[in-house]
Amino acid sequence: MKENQLKDYLEQTWNMIRRNGFDNPKNVLKTNDPQEIKNLLAKDLPQNPSAYSTLLRNFEHEILPGLNYNTSPNFGAYITGSGNKIGAVAEFIKAFYNQNGLKWNNSPITSELEQLVIKWIAEFCLVPNHNKGVLTSGGSMSNFMSLHFALAKRFPNREMEGFYGASKFTIYCSDQTHSSIDRAMVFLGLGRNQLRKIQTNAQYQIGIAALEKAINDDLKISNVPLMIIGNAGTTNTGTIDPLNQLAKIAKKYDLWYHVDGAYGLPAIRLPEFYSRFEGVEHADSIIMNPHKWMYVPFEASCVLLKEIPEAIHFSPDYLFTENPGERWESSNHTIELSKEFRALKVWFTLKYHGATQLTNFIKHDIDMIQYLADRLAPDFHIDPNHDLSILCFRFNDSSMEDAENERINIHAIRTIESKGKIFITGTKLQGKTHLRVYYGNPERTTKDVDYMINVIKETFQHLVSA
Numbered sequence: 001m002k003e004n005q006l007k008d009y010l011e012q013t014w015n016m017i018r019r020n021g022f023d024n025p026k027n028v029l030k031t032n033d034p035q036e037i038k039n040l041l042a043k044d045l046p047q048n049p050s051a052y053s054t055l056l057r058n059f060e061h062e063i064l065p066g067l068n069y070n071t072s073p074n075f076g077a078y079i080t081g082s083g084n085k086i087g088a089v090a091e092f093i094k095a096f097y098n099q100n101g102l103k104w105n106n107s108p109i110t111s112e113l114e115q116l117v118i119k120w121i122a123e124f125c126l127v128p129n130h131n132k133g134v135l136t137s138g139g140s141m142s143n144f145m146s147l148h149f150a151l152a153k154r155f156p157n158r159e160m161e162g163f164y165g166a167s168k169f170t171i172y173c174s175d176q177t178h179s180s181i182d183r184a185m186v187f188l189g190l191g192r193n194q195l196r197k198i199q200t201n202a203q204y205q206i207g208i209a210a211l212e213k214a215i216n217d218d219l220k221i222s223n224v225p226l227m228i229i230g231n232a233g234t235t236n237t238g239t240i241d242p243l244n245q246l247a248k249i250a251k252k253y254d255l256w257y258h259v260d261g262a263y264g265l266p267a268i269r270l271p272e273f274y275s276r277f278e279g280v281e282h283a284d285s286i287i288m289n290p291h292k293w294m295y296v297p298f299e300a301s302c303v304l305l306k307e308i309p310e311a312i313h314f315s316p317d318y319l320f321t322e323n324p325g326e327r328w329e330s331s332n333h334t335i336e337l338s339k340e341f342r343a344l345k346v347w348f349t350l351k352y353h354g355a356t357q358l359t360n361f362i363k364h365d366i367d368m369i370q371y372l373a374d375r376l377a378p379d380f381h382i383d384p385n386h387d388l389s390i391l392c393f394r395f396n397d398s399s400m401e402d403a404e405n406e407r408i409n410i411h412a413i414r415t416i417e418s419k420g421k422i423f424i425t426g427t428k429l430q431g432k433t434h435l436r437v438y439y440g441n442p443e444r445t446t447k448d449v450d451y452m453i454n455v456i457k458e459t460f461q462h463l464v465s466a
């Protein structure tokens with residue numbers, strides 16, 4: 001491709017982005033109808049080249065309508081961060097240079113920068129001693145890798161022997177822990193029956209007495225307790241477990257201590273939150289997702305460790321290199337071989353914004369969720385234990401039957417999604433459906449929050465009066 005051609009393509013692309021609303025398109029969601037999206041797509045395998053202008057037009061008509069504008073301030077679903085524009089530029093540069101960190105010598109900077117940004121992320125999260133680890137695609141992969149590291153430490157012979165003949169390993173977490181741990185149990189072959197989900201208290205925190213009882217019950221039947229997981233910001237409500245108490249129990253029983261801070265850990269930077277994360281520094285492994293509360297574009301997550309358990313040793317002839325000791329071979333520690341230059345967008349984001357500005361962004365998200373909570377409170381039941389930048393609330397008219405209240409809340413979630421003006425989701429707390437809002441976008445203003453409130457209130461008014 002000629003240089004001028006690329007320049008022209010980039011210009012056309014930029015115009016297309018602006019034409020469709022740079023940051024704040026009218027609706028977050030254009031359609032959520034699978035058939036409508038399928039119908040838009042041209043399904044035949046392209047046989048011939050296409051002019052870029054045609055391709056871009058195809059994109060606008062076939063692909064764009066199925067995009068969800070999670071960069072918009074009207075987006076408040078799941079824990080989907082807004083990303084940031086500098087990270088998007090980094091993604092372009094990454095793809096342009098097409099680095100592959102499969103081996104150190106195949107892209108030295110991919111390996112080296114990964115190690116540097118891990119150190120920076122650890123410093124950002126005020127756990128500077130956890131300055132080793134791996135970058136992964138997401139929190140699920142990071143949790144998976146953390147379980148792997150716990151097993152690797154406990155069973156150094158696993159590389160050759162596997163776990164045949166070993167007793168059942170049991171893992172302990174709260175009933176609010178992210179489902180990626182269940183999935184890791186499945187994919188690592190440990191089995192979900194060995195995951196002990198400890199009941200939470202009224203604040204959605206893990207019950208400490210119940211945890212210790214579960215460990216002792218397992219010891220009595222010769223199971224092998226392996227790992228305790230603490231939450232530094234649950235997905236449902238943003239809850240932070242008593243991390244210090246968990247650290248003490250992990251130490252007492254000599255268990256691997258893992259902290260899932262995929263979402264919430266960066267809030268440790270705010271002085272008013274700091275003490276609530278105390279104990280995280282004792283973890284053997286911590287995960288954090290820069291693609292959540294560090295505003296890095298998807299996908300970017302990491303496992304932070306003080307020490308990396310022993311690497312796997314084998315290497316086929318075609319991957320052999322000399323001097324491996326001084327070279328960081330990421331593939332000796334993870335399942336991935338080919339590896340994108342993920343660190344670049346983290347590096348761009350941290351350099352461009354700096355830790356202080358990112359901290360201000362986090363504070364802003366928390367302030368905005370409080371603003372939302374205060375204004376919804378007169379009309380809705382706000383869950384009193386929502387935390388960080390997550391809010392759960394429900395319509396609850398005491399003159400109505402429980403089932404009717406439930407029906408209205410469920411219906412509201414569906415209606416809001418189908419209108420597409422804002423996007424928020426739902427969850428169940430203590431068996432009752434709640435609407436759930438997550439904020440992770442520093443560009444949101446109180447005006448945007450007011451808009452969200454109007455959409456929510458209008459929806460309920462309509463449903464109640466129908």
Ligand SMILES: Cc1ncc(COP(=O)(O)O)c(C=O)c1O
Nearest residue numbers: 079138139140178180235262263
């Ligand atoms: C606490 C927590 N852990 C893990 C995950 C999984 O992260 P990912 O979606 O990046 O796989 C999430 C996702 O929201 C989460 O909130």
